[in-house]
Amino acid sequence: MIRDSHKQQGNRRKLVALLQEKGIKDKSVLEAIGKVPRHLFLNSAFEEHAYEDRPFAIGAGQTISQPFTVATQSELLQVEKGMKVLEIGTGSGYQAAVLYAMGIKVFSIERIKELYDKTSKLLPKLGYRVKCFYGDGNLGVPTWAPYDRIIITAGAPIVPEGLLGQLKPGGIMVIPVTEGDSETMKTITKQADGSVVVKEHGTFRFVPMLEDKHDLR
Ligand code: SAH
Numbered sequence: 726m727i728r729d730s731h732k733q734q735g736n737r738r739k740l741v742a743l744l745q746e747k748g749i750k751d752k753s754v755l756e757a758i759g760k761v762p763r764h765l766f767l768n769s770a771f772e773e774h775a776y777e778d779r780p781f782a783i784g785a786g787q788t789i790s791q792p793f794t795v796a797t798q799s800e801l802l803q804v805e806k807g808m809k810v811l812e813i814g815t816g817s818g819y820q821a822a823v824l825y826a827m828g829i830k831v832f833s834i835e836r837i838k839e840l841y842d843k844t845s846k847l848l849p850k851l852g853y854r855v856k857c858f859y860g861d862g863n864l865g866v867p868t869w870a871p872y873d874r875i876i877i878t879a880g881a882p883i884v885p886e887g888l889l890g891q892l893k894p895g896g897i898m899v900i901p902v903t904e905g906d907s908e909t910m911k912t913i914t915k916q917a918d919g920s921v922v923v924k925e926h927g928t929f930r931f932v933p934m935l936e937d938k939h940d941l942r
Pocket residue numbers: 787788789790813814815816817818819820821834835836837840860861862863878879932933934935936
């Protein structure tokens with residue numbers, strides 16, 4: 726049973742209004758955030774705060790991203806229904822669920838086993854048919870490549886070369902690149918000749934992307 730009370734639905738509508746005030750314009754993004762029950766993606770201890778525009782701890786030292794960050798990244802992806810999107814950093818599964826609700830075929834990879842185990846069970850239980858993988862997102866998911874879009878939801882020290890190779894020509898990667906003690910949100914558009922166009926979209930905060938393969942838990 727999916728628990729989604731009138732109060733939670735009301736709080737969700739208020740969150741959507743807040744995101745609009747903060748500058749999110751894409752209707753399909755706002756609609757998806759209006760539909761996905763964020764309270765089911767976080768620890769029940771935080772449930773009553775689920776529709777505040779804040780990140781929360783999800784275990785293993787990781788966080789569910791702030792709704793404004795999820796909305797911004799989803800908008801910057803400029804998706805069309807039916808596109809194939811690869812997400813690096815499944816975490817709670819909330820971002821993946823929002824993309825799924827936008828009509829996207831979502832592939833998502835997570836590096837921490839505990840989170841992969843939990844979220845790969847939760848998503849289908851809630852009706853989100855996202856393909857989940859356990860492994861190092863720096864290497865992408867070559868089996869299902871190429872992707873129309875790639876979204877990275879952890880702070881990346883560099884743009885992983887291998888990931889660019891899994892992006893279709895004309896495809897867009899949305900990546901928070903660590904610069905000092907925060908992340909600069911960047912879009913990287915791959916041209917037909919393989920060259921890239923990089924644009925910046927403001928400053929955000931992310932947990933760092935895990936680098937060392939030996940760190941695998
Ligand atoms: N998209 C998530 C955000 C989670 S925070 C959500 O909506 O909840 C970032 C996530 O990226 C964490 O779960 C972290 O474990 C994961 N991560 C960090 N480095 C990674 C890597 N190299 N490959 C795959 N996942 C990684």
